[in-house]
Amino acid sequence: MRVSLDIVIQGGIIVDGTGSKSKFRADIAIDQGRIARVGLVDEDGDVTLDANGFVVTPGFVDIHTHSDFPLLQNRKAESSVRQGVTTAIIGACGRSCAPVNDETKEFLLKDIIGYDARLPVTWHSFADYLAEFEKAGIAQNIASLAAHNAIRIAVMGYVERRASRNELEEMKELLHDCMRSGAIGLSTGLAYPPGSNADTAEVIELAKVASKYGGIYSSHLRGTDGDFLAGVKEAIEIGRAASIPVHMGHLCGFFGNSIETQRALQMVTEARAKGLDVTCDLYPYLAGANPLMAFLPPSIFNHDSSELVQLIRNPAERKELVAEVEHSETGTFWLTRLETLDHIKIFDVVGSLNVRYKGKTLWEIAALKRISPIESVLELLADEGEAMYNLGVICEWMSENDNYAVFSQAYHMVGSDGIALAPYGELASFKFHPRAYGTCPRVIAKYVRSDRVLSLEQAIHKMTLMPAQRAGIIDRGLIREGMRADVVIFDYERVLDKSTYEEPSLYPEGIEYVIVNGQIVVERGKHTGRLPGSVLRHQSKKPM
Ligand SMILES: [Zn+2]
Secondary structure, three states: OOEEEEEEEEEEEEOOOOOOOEEEEEEEEEOOOEEEEEEEEOOOEEEEEEOOEEEEOOOEOOOEEEEOOOOHHOOOOHHHHHOOEEEEOHHHHHOOOOOOOOOOHHHHHHHHOOOOOOOOOOOHHHHHHHHHHHHHOOEEEEEEEEEEEHHHHHHHOOOOOOOOOHHHHHHHHHHHHHOOOOEEEEEEOOOOOOHHHOOOHHHHHHHHHHHHOOOEEEEEOOOOOOOOHHHHHEEEHHHHHHHOEEEEEEOOOOOHHHHHHHHHHHHHHHHHHHOEEEEEEEEEOOOOEHHHHHHHOOOHHOOHHHHHHHHOOOOOHHHHHHHHHHHHHHHHHHHHHHHOOOEEEEOOOOOOOOOOOOOOHHHOOOOOOOOOHHHHHHHHHHHHHHHHOOOEEEEEEEOHHHHHHOOOOOOOEEEEOEEEOOHHHHHHHOOOOOOOHHHHHHHHHHHHHHHOOOOHHHHHHHHHHHHHHOOOOOOOOOOOHHHHHHEEEEEOOOOOOOOOOOOOOOEEEOOEEEEOOEEEEEEEOEEOOOOOOOEEEOOOOOOO
């Protein structure tokens, strides 16, 4: 008996993900989770979608996300899948929810982005953690990096020192375990603790382990203390010493420093010319969003929020805190220099005393308060009280031209550095950067349609085949017969990111259908509630 096709997509304009082939008109047949045919399909499917006037592309692959924990809180991956992201790479920037053990668990929980005690961490190994996603399903596919911070915390806790020989051996053992369980590589976050306590040699040793399994090395580069180029140089050095492909997360100079951006691109180009496989990602926004607390040295976090409020209110102790911040690396870089203070703006406040500072820079606020910028920051936090961890700032540290320069590199791909969030339920109060809801639509709307920095084919390539290949995923990222059926259908003229810094939780427009593993997850712009996503484990070369 002839069984009909599951889905037929009729009459769309196909942009196939290769980046080299021009768009063409074709129908697509999807059957049993795979693309069964591309060309003329004249039979009907169980579902037939009329794509006349729409663009049809492979599902987007987001090479850089921090959905590690929030995706378990809301498995529908709302803000991500509605952009068209069918596969998200988690475990970026050294951060993950595994491995974890009972002795050091309290430290790991502090390192997990968006950790919320309502969802207890019950797993231990990386394999157990990945299995959590499969227990109740997820709306999009995920693949994960093994994260340096998580591994380091599991072995050493949250300490500010180099690893001993034995500790390094233990870390390598844990990394072997992650890689055997399907990690696609190793990620580090060397700009902040605990990763920043590692020297280059520690990372090289670990990267060698990931390399044996055919993994990549992905890094949030060292350099928050201002030495951005040293971070680029170090990543290249690690790549060479460990013979491993290097991926640099959100590669861009700070504060519109075009000379540094140009120099970084030059260094990557030179390394590539010498045979090292280096790529990078960057999102299509000019500002980052952080909690204000991120600009304080780690020693501050030894106090809980009520203790900190007391210390700040007490003049003598406040003086000590100011000195502590002043003499820390992070404080010196962020909170004592006009060019940085003038680019950090308060936007998310709840304390009534602070509402009047919304939209002002740290420099302006200090001037209004007539105290030093460091004291002013401490006072802002004290006035927020319990909510101090949520006091959000926007850092306008990139320039449009620098972003364009990075986006025009063939080795750049789009990575949101975002999180799968939702404007309802447990994630409703999680206010983040607009990139969590808008990255992919913004690339199409701004970089392709309005600013014409990229062709549509190039932009889609940077969001599909290129990141899929980087993550070692061989059967996604292309519209081609036999590939897994992850597909996006969008209205090119109408596609638009709606999320802003002020209102970050708005879904985009114009993304009509999103199909994951042959099942419709977004239908006419609405989530269907289906959870067809898979955990993609790296098909690694077995180590010798
Ligand atoms: Zn990141």
